[in-house]
Amino acid sequence: MYNNTIMTHFTDPTFVGNIDSPEVEIIVGNSVCGDRIEVQLIVQGTVISDVSFRAWGCATSVATGDIFCNSVKGEKFEEIALRDRDYFSKMLGELEPSQRHCIDIMEELHTKLCRETRKLL
Amino acid sequence: MILTAQKNIQTIKDLGLSPIKVSLSSTKELYALSGSSLEAHKFCLIKEAFTKHYDANKYYRGVCEEANVAPESIQSFKDLCKIPLIPVSEFKGNDSYKLLSVGLDKIELEVRSTGTSGIPSVSRRCSDTVDNVALGITSMYREFFGISKGACLFLCPPPEEIPEMGLIRLTNLLSGMLDTHQFMVNKGTFSAEESLEKLNQWEGKFDRHIMAPPFLIMRFIAFLKESDTSIKLDKNSYIITVGGWKRYTGEMMSRTDFDNACMKYLGVERHQIRDTYGLTESNIFSIDDEHGEKHVAPIGHFSVRNPKQLSEEVPDGEPGRLAILDPAAESTPGFVLTEDIVRILPGESKSGRSGQRIEYIERWADSTEFGCCAVNIDRHLCEAEAQNSAS
Secondary structure, eight states: OOHHHHHHHHHSSSSSSSOOOSSSEEEEEEETTTOOEEEEEEEEEEEEEEEEEEEESSHHHHHHHHHHHHHHOOOOHHTTTTOOOHHHHHHSSSOOOTTTTHHHHHHHHHHHHHHHHHHHO | OHHHHHHHHHHHHHOOOHHHHHTTTHHHHHHOOOOOHHHHHHHHHHHHHHHHHHHHOOHHHHHHHHTTTOOOOOSGGGGGSSSEEEEGGGGTTOOOOGSSOOGGGEEEEEEEOOOOTTTTEEEEEEHHHHHHHHHHHHHEEEEHHOOSSSSSEOOOOTTSSSTTTTTHHHHHHHHHHEEEEOOOOOOOEEEHHHHHHHHHTTTSSSSSEEEHHHHHHOOOOOOHHHHTTOOOOTTOOEEOOOOOOOOOOOOOOOOOHHHHHHHHHHHHOOGGGEEOOOOOOOOOEEETTTTTEEEOOTTTEEEEETTTTEEEEOOOTTOOOEEEEEEEESSSOEEEEEEEEEEEEEEEOOOOSSOHHHEEEEEEOOOOOOOOHHHHHHHHHHHHHHHHOOO
């Protein structure tokens, strides 16, 4: 049911937790199924210098939070903004139809990250 | 008695069969056992499940070691209450992977339930657990409803809209036994008019059943009342309630008022109204019999605990916090501490079935949330209606 990327990030996440004084907080969720990811970030200049997340929901959506954090830490926000849906899909690996809503979650995380960090610039 | 049960289970294993799957397929036969024989059989299944999770699950083994409980500690039926419990809240955690007794690659299905907090409780089932839950629930439906034909109106969204919701999975298992069915909550709206139309179309062609959360049946009845209409369902019809009696507002619905309204507006007798109790985190399902007594699935054990001292069971008849011991759970330990207050009905059952019968009383007062998928459906319908009225 789960590809290796999802298994690794779900069972051994690196970025779970809270940042004491986050500069940016983004929340992505679906009120019907209950998937919810909360991400906290610190931005230095245009670089995401620290990031953490908390997630609730299916294994794939929890893993999505960790994969997202892993992919943005240390990256420049203007480069993150260039990513597209094809890129998000590749980040998560091969998914079953019941897991593909996590591509939407990944896309929404990126959209909100760009929107919120722009406000800091 | 336990020795005999152990020998019986060994015989099943010697034939190359699974004692759990054989037991789940033998609901009627288990209910026909004497109380002590059934207890001995359950004891063996639960002890074996406990040993399996103790050996396979590092996190759970740590919990057991902390509580100083090992498989050797469980020698008699009374000892079952020593089995360490997992609070249902742990199924909501970011780190709920720790609950798995099998590798994540063995998980076939994720089922969830979302209460008032909106945070889903996710239960992960491996292939054997999916087999077990399908066998167990289907066998309970057969035992209490005997349904193999007819039509059912499901007053809830179709699985296509919320495929991972536990409540909806229950409708799937029932619909497979029927000639036809229809889901009446679509894209966040419930149409009472269409529900009535459907029941009228089926009249004289099928035994007509309704399965739904109680609040949605009351919505349908409110429509019948307003339009000064009543219907007469069939003598073999069932009104099957799922999802609990609390509205998303916190209001507790009265079962007596509900039954009276069903009898008046849907033309059924009291014995045709059947409530069910189940949790996403467990595979043990309970259903009302023809006398309104809710029977626990015979392979599971409901251990009712003193809310102030959870290691103690309260006597039958006394209310307490429900712990479920579920030997059908293979992917995660099925020893779950719920947030529900129930009591075990004392004495013999009116229907002659062996085993436990429960009365649901209320949500545990310190619970941080209440409800399941049904509460969420209720909230979404009300919010959608409020938005429509405003616009």
